[in-house]
Amino acid sequence: MQKTLPQSVTLLVKLQGQDSRSIELTHETITIGRKADNSLVIEDPAVSGHHARIVKIQAVFFLEDLMSTNGTAINGRAITRHQLHDTDVITIGRHRLVFQELTAAGTAHQAPCVDLNHTMVLKRMDPTPNEPTLIATVVVITGKTDQPEYSLMKQVNVIGSQDGSAIRLTGWFAPKAAAIIARRGRNYSISHAQSTKPLLINGIQVMGQYDLKDGDHIEVAGVTLRFSVPSKTNGTTH
Numbered sequence: 001m002q003k004t005l006p007q008s009v010t011l012l013v014k015l016q017g018q019d020s021r022s023i024e025l026t027h028e029t030i031t032i033g034r035k036a037d038n039s040l041v042i043e044d045p046a047v048s049g050h051h052a053r054i055v056k057i058q059a060v061f062f063l064e065d066l067m068s069t070n071g072t073a074i075n076g077r078a079i080t081r082h083q084l085h086d087t088d089v090i091t092i093g094r095h096r097l098v099f100q101e102l103t104a105a106g107t108a109h110q111a112p113c114v115d116l117n118h119t120m121v122l123k124r125m126d127p128t129p130n131e132p133t134l135i136a137t138v139v140v141i142t143g144k145t146d147q148p149e150y151s152l153m154k155q156v157n158v159i160g161s162q163d164g165s166a167i168r169l170t171g172w173f174a175p176k177a178a179a180i181i182a183r184r185g186r187n188y189s190i191s192h193a194q195s196t197k198p199l200l201i202n203g204i205q206v207m208g209q210y211d212l213k214d215g216d217h218i219e220v221a222g223v224t225l226r227f228s229v230p231s232k233t234n235g236t237t238h
Contacts, residue, residue: 009061011054012098013040025061030054032092033066046070046093046155054084061099063090069164070156071180076209078158078180078193091182093155134186136212136229143223144171152188157181159220160193171222178221181212188212188229197221 011023011030023030023040031038033051042051048068055062061084065072073091074082090097136152146168150157157166162176169178177193191209192199199206200219212218218225 008102010100010102012100014096014098025054025056028056032097033068042093042095044093044095047095051092052090067163068092070154071158071164071177073156073180073182073191076180076182076189076191078156078177078191080177091156094184134230136181136183136188136227138167138181138218139226139228141217141224141226143221143225144169144174145223146170152181152183155183157183158193159218159223159225167225169221169223173222175221179218188227190218 009025011025013021013023027039030040031050031053032040032042032047033049034042034044034047035049038050048066048070050066051068052063052065052072055064062081063072063074063079063084064081065079070093071078073079074084074088076089076091084099086099086101088099090099138150138152140148140150150167152166154166157180158177159165159167159169159179159181160177161169161171161174165177166181169175175193175197178197179190179199180193181188181190189209189211190199190201190206192206197220201210201212202217203219212227212229214227214229214231216227218227
């Protein structure tokens with residue numbers, strides 16, 4: 001049976017508190033980052049100056065992380081280079097970009113279309129004052145790291161040996177990216193990265209994404225960490 005080829009490929013851009021916008025991917029290369037020379041400019045401190053790019057090779061699209069500080073994830077997993085497929089969700093900071101292949105037989109969610117011949121700029125929306133961000137911490141129980149304790153200040157926190165990792169592993173054979181802890185609002189989740197090392201939470205191996213709770217023990221790449229998050233009621237009144 002002949003496969004239906006996509007009529008067009010778009011990127012649906014979603015940011016909390018803003019309307020969705022659609023970009024048609026007609027260029028061979030699209031760069032994403034905080035600096036003004038990118039095709040898609042995201043004005044957000046969590047986004048690197050040149051954060052990632054989408055490259056078209058023949059009829060196939062690839063997403064590449066450009067050694068960004070906070071990393072790039074697809075469907076909750078940190079990547080350095082990854083082939084894009086229909087409905088893949090790209091996470092950059094607080095932004096979600098949905099890769100969509102539109103065919104003649106069906107249509108996806110319609111959103112205002114943006115011409116990339118003109119730079120598209122997204123501005124970060126700060127949390128409302130009555131919903132303060134709760135910063136979780138991770139304490140090292142065993143294993144080789146550059147600090148005994150970490151505050152998870154970033155939206156995307158990489159556990160690994162690579163530069164810019166939020167939790168820096170220092171062992172001889174430590175993988176560049178073993179796992180990734182992502183923050184969405186007041187909630188934290190952890191997922192496996194590119195390393196082949198297993199990820200265990202409270203002694204049980206985890207596949208895919210896991211929602212972290214206060215007191216959870218994380219084991220990955222030879223380190224054991226205790227996750228701690230302050231109570232949502234601490235310091236607040238209703």
